[in-house]
Amino acid sequence: MAKLVLLHKADSIYEDEPDRVYDFPKNYLKAIEAAVGDWVVYYEPVKAGPRGYFAVAKISQVIPKPGTEGRFLALIAPGTFLQFDSEVPRLLNGRPLEAALTEPDGTPKRGGLVQSAVRVLPEQEFARIVSLGLPENLIDMEATRYDPPGDHILEPAATFERPVLERLTRRPYRDVAFRRKVRAAYDYRCAMSGLRLRNGGGRPEVQAAHIRPVEHQGSDSVRNGLALSGTLHWMFDRGLMSVADDCQTILVSRNKVPGEVVDRLLSPTGKLLTPEDPRNMPHPENLRWHRENVFGNVQSDEPAPWE
Incomplete structure (x- = not known):
């Protein structure tokens, strides 16, 4: 299995619906088949809008697109799609969040892989992007969001971080x-x-x-x-x-x-x-x-x- 970044445009000409299906051409088939049963992060390309990384989901299976030669559909596992609480910018302090998109001097690469609709995402980078978009303490943030200052007792900081996948699957x-x-x-x-x-x-x-x-x-x-x-x-x-x-x-x-x-x-x-x-x-x-x-x-x- 392998985690991926999938590019998605809201006005795509393809039959993408991020919480259900991802439409892609044959040249990405091998990469997406390797990701079946694993998680992907959705990314909005620069020309499509400002969102950057905006959601996560898990691929359940890949099938040929009915009636369309050379195209395939990655089906999203029900109950796995989740939008980020805060969209994650493409660059953090001027550096890409993906090492594969970064030049040796830390500046963003141009062309090539940057334009690819499907990119392999290492586990550490996946965890970092998801943690930026879906913070571990989101439940506490919401519970105390409207409390007056000093109206609740602050608990000591947790000694460990829950695994990202546990966070994504807890109801x-x-x-x-x-x-x-x-x-x-x-x-x-x-x-x-x-x-x-x-x-x-x-x-x-x-x-x-x-x-x-x-x-x-x-x-x-x-x-x-x-x-x-x-x-x-x-x-x-x-x-x-x-x-x-x-x-x-x-x-x-x-x-x-x-x-x-x-x-x-x-x-x-x-x-x-x-x-x-x-x-x-x-x-x-x-x-x-x-x-x-x-x-x-x-x-x-x-x-x-x-x-």
């Missing part, structure tokens, strides 16, 4: 990383009500909802998330609400939700508030899955929050 860590990215993408506003609510301490009340749940092979991509208030999150998960195939119109199960509740909870436009960055827009396939598998189908014995 509590991934939940925090997902929540931070989704809420920030929607500017801490509920996507269905349009409200930005904060408690007395300034902590945002909006939650991060998976459109397609993780247990049903949904990913932790922002494109599989919606920022929702607690009540609307409850309703969305139980199939009382969804989003139409225009990716804008909010659908309501009218026979289960009183009209006055709809009027109180939803934006008057009846449209979904979407992220400013189009790369964070809800993916149409995730919304389709929710409409077909959750909306109107889920029953709950729990009392509705408005009852």
Whole structure:
């Protein structure tokens, strides 16, 4: 197995969807086949935008691309894709994070491997890039983010660093990383009500909802998330609400939700508030899955929050 850097452009002409599939030509086949079962880091090339290294995922298998001679698809293992909490710049203190892209004097190389869509990434460099993008103490950072200074007891520094792979596979860590990215993408506003609510301490009340749940092979991509208030999150998960195939119109199960509740909870436009960055827009396939598998189908014995 081998870890890789995969170049990805949001407006690629290829059928890339970082949390699901990576489309590539035959000349990279050997390298990507060697990475099956291992992790990759996604990288946005200079001409595509400013993000640098922005996410991590694991390749589960490689298959020929149906109907396209000479192209292949690297399938991403469900539940492994995770966007970095902070995008990692291409250069740190003027030096590349990849030794293979560095001249002997420490300056960045030009051309050649720099332009390659697939690069082998040594274990140490993988760990460094992931640690920069997904800090070990992310859970503590989030837990104390809105606490007043001195309002919590600082624990002694840990004597060891958890292995990077343990961090990437632990559900509590991934939940925090997902929540931070989704809420920030929607500017801490509920996507269905349009409200930005904060408690007395300034902590945002909006939650991060998976459109397609993780247990049903949904990913932790922002494109599989919606920022929702607690009540609307409850309703969305139980199939009382969804989003139409225009990716804008909010659908309501009218026979289960009183009209006055709809009027109180939803934006008057009846449209979904979407992220400013189009790369964070809800993916149409995730919304389709929710409409077909959750909306109107889920029953709950729990009392509705408005009852």
